[in-house]
Amino acid sequence: MERLYCWLRRHGALLVAAGACLAWILTTVPGYASVSSSTCLGCHSGEPFKSRYAGSAHGANSCTSCHRGIADAGRHMRGEERPEPVACGDCHGEVARAYGKNVHFLRENFQCADCHGEIHGLRKTEGSVKKAIVEDCTRCHSRDEYVAAGHAEAVLKGNEDAASCADCHGLHDTRAFHTAGGAYPKEARTHYTERCEKCHSDADLVKRNKLRPNIVASYEQTYHGKVRDAGYPTQVAGCADCHKGHDILPKTDPGSSLYPANLVKNCGACHQGFHPRFVSYSAHPDYHDRENYPALYWAFIFMEILLGGVFLFFWTHTFLWWRKVYWEKHRREKEGLLPEQYFPGTEGHVQVQRFRPWERLMHVILIISFFTLILTGFPIKYPSVAWSKFLLELWGGNEVAGFFHRLAAFVLIVLVTIVAIKGLIYFFPKGQGMKGLVGRIFGPESLVPNFKDIRDIRDMFLWFFDRGPMPKFERWTYWEKFDFWAVFWGMFAIGVSGLLLWKTEWSSWIVPGWVLNVATLVHSEEALLAALFIFTVHFFNTHFIPTKFPLDRLIFSGTYTLDEMREQRPLEYERVMAEERLEGLKREHPGIAVKLFAAVFGLGSLLLGLLLTVLIIWAMLAP
Amino acid sequence: MNNRIRRSGRLAVQVSRSLKTGGLVLMAFLLFLPGPARAAGAAGAGPATVNPADLDRLLKEGGATVLNVISRIECLDSRIPGSICPSAGDPAVLLPRLAPDRNRPLVLYCGIRECPQADPYLAAARPLGYTKVLVLKGGLAAWKEAGFSVESPGRIPRTPRPAVRPAVLKGWLEQKRPLTVLDIRMPGAYKQGRIGEAVNIPLEELHERYPEIPLDKPILVVDDRGERSFLAASYLRRKGLDAVRLFGGMRQWQVFLEKESKSRGKR
Numbered sequence: 034m035e036r037l038y039c040w041l042r043r044h045g046a047l048l049v050a051a052g053a054c055l056a057w058i059l060t061t062v063p064g065y066a067s068v069s070s071s072t073c074l075g076c077h078s079g080e081p082f083k084s085r086y087a088g089s090a091h092g093a094n095s096c097t098s099c100h101r102g103i104a105d106a107g108r109h110m111r112g113e114e115r116p117e118p119v120a121c122g123d124c125h126g127e128v129a130r131a132y133g134k135n136v137h138f139l140r141e142n143f144q145c146a147d148c149h150g151e152i153h154g155l156r157k158t159e160g161s162v163k164k165a166i167v168e169d170c171t172r173c174h175s176r177d178e179y180v181a182a183g184h185a186e187a188v189l190k191g192n193e194d195a196a197s198c199a200d201c202h203g204l205h206d207t208r209a210f211h212t213a214g215g216a217y218p219k220e221a222r223t224h225y226t227e228r229c230e231k232c233h234s235d236a237d238l239v240k241r242n243k244l245r246p247n248i249v250a251s252y253e254q255t256y257h258g259k260v261r262d263a264g265y266p267t268q269v270a271g272c273a274d275c276h277k278g279h280d281i282l283p284k285t286d287p288g289s290s291l292y293p294a295n296l297v298k299n300c301g302a303c304h305q306g307f308h309p310r311f312v313s314y315s316a317h318p319d320y321h322d323r324e325n326y327p328a329l330y331w332a333f334i335f336m337e338i339l340l341g342g343v344f345l346f347f348w349t350h351t352f353l354w355w356r357k358v359y360w361e362k363h364r365r366e367k368e369g370l371l372p373e374q375y376f377p378g379t380e381g382h383v384q385v386q387r388f389r390p391w392e393r394l395m396h397v398i399l400i401i402s403f404f405t406l407i408l409t410g411f412p413i414k415y416p417s418v419a420w421s422k423f424l425l426e427l428w429g430g431n432e433v434a435g436f437f438h439r440l441a442a443f444v445l446i447v448l449v450t451i452v453a454i455k456g457l458i459y460f461f462p463k464g465q466g467m468k469g470l471v472g473r474i475f476g477p478e479s480l481v482p483n484f485k486d487i488r489d490i491r492d493m494f495l496w497f498f499d500r501g502p503m504p505k506f507e508r509w510t511y512w513e514k515f516d517f518w519a520v521f522w523g524m525f526a527i528g529v530s531g532l533l534l535w536k537t538e539w540s541s542w543i544v545p546g547w548v549l550n551v552a553t554l555v556h557s558e559e560a561l562l563a564a565l566f567i568f569t570v571h572f573f574n575t576h577f578i579p580t581k582f583p584l585d586r587l588i589f590s591g592t593y594t595l596d597e598m599r600e601q602r603p604l605e606y607e608r609v610m611a612e613e614r615l616e617g618l619k620r621e622h623p624g625i626a627v628k629l630f631a632a633v634f635g636l637g638s639l640l641l642g643l644l645l646t647v648l649i650i651w652a653m654l655a656p
Numbered sequence: 657m658n659n660r661i662r663r664s665g666r667l668a669v670q671v672s673r674s675l676k677t678g679g680l681v682l683m684a685f686l687l688f689l690p691g692p693a694r695a696a697g698a699a700g701a702g703p704a705t706v707n708p709a710d711l712d713r714l715l716k717e718g719g720a721t722v723l724n725v726i727s728r729i730e731c732l733d734s735r736i737p738g739s740i741c742p743s744a745g746d747p748a749v750l751l752p753r754l755a756p757d758r759n760r761p762l763v764l765y766c767g768i769r770e771c772p773q774a775d776p777y778l779a780a781a782r783p784l785g786y787t788k789v790l791v792l793k794g795g796l797a798a799w800k801e802a803g804f805s806v807e808s809p810g811r812i813p814r815t816p817r818p819a820v821r822p823a824v825l826k827g828w829l830e831q832k833r834p835l836t837v838l839d840i841r842m843p844g845a846y847k848q849g850r851i852g853e854a855v856n857i858p859l860e861e862l863h864e865r866y867p868e869i870p871l872d873k874p875i876l877v878v879d880d881r882g883e884r885s886f887l888a889a890s891y892l893r894r895k896g897l898d899a900v901r902l903f904g905g906m907r908q909w910q911v912f913l914e915k916e917s918k919s920r921g922k923r
Contacts, residue, residue: 173819
């Protein structure tokens, strides 16, 4: 006691000063200058304040925690002092920030209490929050189908995995476009499709609710999904376009938009002029599901074997060839045999024609159309990688890219048709008909494979391993014949599937919708085969082989030296000499313009091809 | 003969040269020709606008009279702090009273996008000599979205007001269900098209004319896009009248009718 007295005597002045400061803060600083809750309840004695508030979610707060700005109860009672507007955001800051963009606030000036009800009696939600949200929203949005069926019905029945209103529309951040899909098609479709995908790609949730697995991944394999992924959601169907918004029912239910009898109407919302069998197209095709998609499954297996087989053979072939030639070149350089010395003025230096001008022109057009097809098609094949969006933007969008894709396809079809006609004219020359046809088909000038090609393949592999000399080739080697026929096979696979996909509604008058699923797969896989084959195999065989690196300009200039002919096509050389046709094949040395064009266009194409190979590998490795 | 050939050759060269030059000039002209959108924009220039951030700066500098030209009900419910809620009346009469300083900038605003209610004020302001009249771009919604505060001197408490879908309303009309369709759009819009025997009381006049609404039938409030009917229905509820509203307003109704006639055509 004595010690306390001493302490007070020593620090009394300090204590008085501190007390005065506290009193000053409490009476002058807003928020502290307030009256007690019991004073408020003296007048505001209604039911919500007196009995319910103390037990409410906010019950621990005093009246003036929310109703600020009342410093003097007397002045307030005389009407001279009014409370400031309640600012819920002072405590619920994050909610308030989200709500600042909410359509209910921006357009209809809804305040917290409009949804949360009488705030003084507000209690923490007991039980399911999702259920409470559905019940709250449907106080105004009282459309029967919101709760009669689908997700909201499941929520009300107690399924906590099902989506409540807030799972799709947002809770406090309900944006303007949520209520007006027509006015904000891009934002709305992007938003809702993402919301659906969030739950339906959750493997645990899908398993728990016995939903179909891979539903999101399979949608993303379709044209709808790919164009959406590439950033053009307005041009294709998102989830809600087919499944609708609130009345989502199993497809066995006659009320479902996916019920077989409703499919024509459902697809007809976007597609016009199709045959009813169009609707057998699957918007979620699963290539791995043999039971439900047998045609697609076997088409997938076939394409995988085709791609695997072609690349296994040709990449091995290419690697062994490169190894052989590079080692050989190294040996000859070491022995002083390279570079070879040419003696000017000898006959070996004269230029002989290998490709006619129209063939060279067609190859240039082929290159342009091929690159156009790849640059417009691959961004849709691999829509998620960054470069695809960049490329599509360069084209001016998906639709413009689609136009050029079709234009280039048309050019390619014309080229192949011309070659086919030329081939027929060669096989059936005027005045000879069938006479000597077999000789022409399997003769040295023909591109049709024959037994010599099989022997050449065998001998080539023996040569790779130093077990024999390099085979002597005629005018066309086996890999050149493969290149040629690969284009024809490619045109059949990629061309027919592409024509079917050109205008899918019209195609439905020829084939059922499920064939379009197969066509999509074939078109896409064959495109990959064609692109990678040209960029990794054809480029090497023709240009990157160490003896020709970096570019063989032969296809652009049309001519090479007689020595080159003798070395590369010895049997053809011997035949030309024996038939005394050399004079007819002699040409002028290619002009500087042709050489420059070959260098710029040819090297440009090779570099572009290599760049595209990197981009394709990037896309294939991307998660 | 040779001379003639030479002369015609020279002529051909000249023609080809002038064609090339002409072509280049034409291309340059086409290149720099203003685009159609730009030209149209210049021709149909609307009123001068101000964005929320600039208006905020203007108000802080103390130099603007701000008029909320939507309805008084909406204005008192939520407005830019310090703005004026004019009563219904002739703007030529109201303006000199509300904004006596004609050299002070006059800013008009509505709720959301377009602001047709500003047109009579704009028409009246010019002859009265107001030097600077601006319309707030995006209206009150843009102001709020930019994060600026509002005040509510006379807020209408919202009560749950069910929304009726167009398909349901069509069923009601076919069943000849007793119903008063209350169209709260501007008279111009109402005259262009309405639902059945709709009564037109613009929201701008609702606070004065609500006693005209017949009490013997349920009320359905119809607005332009479904964004103003909730407030109107809540206001009526406060006045003792129970009303439901048309979801999406006349716009949704028209979309519904168009879709229906299309599907009927297909059938």
